[in-house]
Amino acid sequence: MRGLHFPLPLRRRFGRRLPLIVGRLVVAFPADAGSDNLLIVSAQQPIRDATQRFSDRVEDYVRFRPTYPAAVVECLRGEFGLRAEHVVADVGSGTGIWSELLLRGGNAVIGVEPNGPMRAAAERMLAGQPRFRSVGGTAEATTLADASVDWVTAAQAFHWFNVDRTRSEFRRVLRPPAPVALLWNDRCTNTPFLAAFEEFLESWGNDYAAVRHQNIAAEGVLDQFFEQRPIARRTFPNEQSLDFTGLRGRVLSASYMPAAGHPQHGPMLVALQALFDRFAIQGVVVLTYETRLFVGTLS
Numbered sequence: 684m685r686g687l688h689f690p691l692p693l694r695r696r697f698g699r700r701l702p703l704i705v706g707r708l709v710v711a712f713p714a715d716a717g718s719d720n721l722l723i724v725s726a727q728q729p730i731r732d733a734t735q736r737f738s739d740r741v742e743d744y745v746r747f748r749p750t751y752p753a754a755v756v757e758c759l760r761g762e763f764g765l766r767a768e769h770v771v772a773d774v775g776s777g778t779g780i781w782s783e784l785l786l787r788g789g790n791a792v793i794g795v796e797p798n799g800p801m802r803a804a805a806e807r808m809l810a811g812q813p814r815f816r817s818v819g820g821t822a823e824a825t826t827l828a829d830a831s832v833d834w835v836t837a838a839q840a841f842h843w844f845n846v847d848r849t850r851s852e853f854r855r856v857l858r859p860p861a862p863v864a865l866l867w868n869d870r871c872t873n874t875p876f877l878a879a880f881e882e883f884l885e886s887w888g889n890d891y892a893a894v895r896h897q898n899i900a901a902e903g904v905l906d907q908f909f910e911q912r913p914i915a916r917r918t919f920p921n922e923q924s925l926d927f928t929g930l931r932g933r934v935l936s937a938s939y940m941p942a943a944g945h946p947q948h949g950p951m952l953v954a955l956q957a958l959f960d961r962f963a964i965q966g967v968v969v970l971t972y973e974t975r976l977f978v979g980t981l982s
Contacts (some may be wrong), residue, residue, distance in 0.1 A: 740935065740936050740942070741801055743933075743935045743936040744778050744801070744804070744936040745778045745804050747933040747936050748778075748936050749921060749970070749972060750784070751781055751784060751868065752920070752921050756784050756785065758917055758976065759864060759976075760788065763862065763915070763978050764862070767789030768789075769833035770791045770793065770831070771790045771792050771833065771834045772792075772795055773785065773792050773794050773836050773837070774836070774844075775795070775796065775822060775838070775839075775843065776792075776796045776805055776838075777798075777804075777805065777838075777840065779805030779808050779815075780838065781838035781839075781866070782809060783808070783809060783812075786814055789814075791814040791815075792816070793818060794816070794817045795821070795825045796819065796820075797819060797820060799819070802817055802819060805817060822837070822843075822848075822849040823845050823849055827856040828856070830857065831856055831858075832856055832857060832858065833858055833862075834862050835853050835857055835861075835862075835863045835864075836863070836864045837866075838867070839866070839867055839868060846904055846907055849908070850981060859982050861980050863978070863979055864976060864978045865905070865976075865977045865978075866976045866977070867974070868921055868972040868974050869973045869974070870970060870971075871972060871973060875962065876962035877971065879961070879962065880958065880970070883955065883958055884939075884940075888937070888939040905977055905979075909979040909981070912981075914978070914979045917975075917978075918973050918974065918975055918976070921971070921972040921974045922969055922970060922972060923969070923970045924969050925970065926967055930955065931955060934951075934955060
């Protein structure tokens with residue numbers, strides 16, 4: 684079942700009948716009053732293969748995606764026992780944003796990334812890092828040897844993984860106590876600009892409601908992954924100050940936004956320019972995030 688594109692903001696389209704998260708599905712009532720039909724967007728079956736969604740987004744991803752606060756690595760060291768001598772598998776490593784922070788802290792990092800263009804971008808960026816190794820693999824089949832790493836991390840990636848197969852694979856490659864750190868940059872919506880930006884994404888995103896990583900928490904997937912073991916949760920502030928070029932690149936780095944050649948691409952950019960002009964102060968808007976860290980063990 685494929686995701687559906689809603690050409691108008693969901694709040695306007697459905698009023699109070701906003702999409703509901705039900706199991707692994709996002710279910711939305713139709714706009715037409717009196718209809719008993721439901722529009723269903725599958726969170727498990729997005730429009731394109733998850734491993735290939737970002738192939739045409741690499742340049743914007745490298746330039747305009749936010750990094751993560753250095754405090755996240757410090758927290759992993761101070762609270763959870765990450766040491767410089769530990770080998771870390773960064774699964775779904777993408778263009779190497781999170782791998783770079785781990786490398787700065789002295790860790791040897793194996794970047795596991797299935798998407799060729801994303802992996803190549805990381806290899807270029809981290810070419811001068813002797814402690815970095817890049818492999819083509821997925822969360823469910825990393826290609827790593829048994830008991831070969833001390834930590835597994837996944838930054839802005841776990842929501843693409845198959846939970847049960849990933850758990851088995853992480854257990855196979857990890858040494859006890861099999862610690863796993865998962866993290867996301869959660870964009871805030873607590874200012875007029877951020878609320879309007881969220882509405883913009885809802886309006887123009889091809890399958891935004893289906894693939895947004897917040898579905899993971901809503902559906903209890905982390906408890907399922909860690910099999911009800913304790914999960915430590917930490918939150919860190921993060922932000923980006925962007926001119927229009929930066930905001931445009933940030934939007935186009937998202938796999939759910941219309942890319943060049945899509946019929947909605949041009950109109951979407953016109954709407955984005957209008958949004959920027961409305962809210963920019965001295966030529967800049969600020970995207971604020973809460974970087975959310977989840978740490979648990981699989982043994």
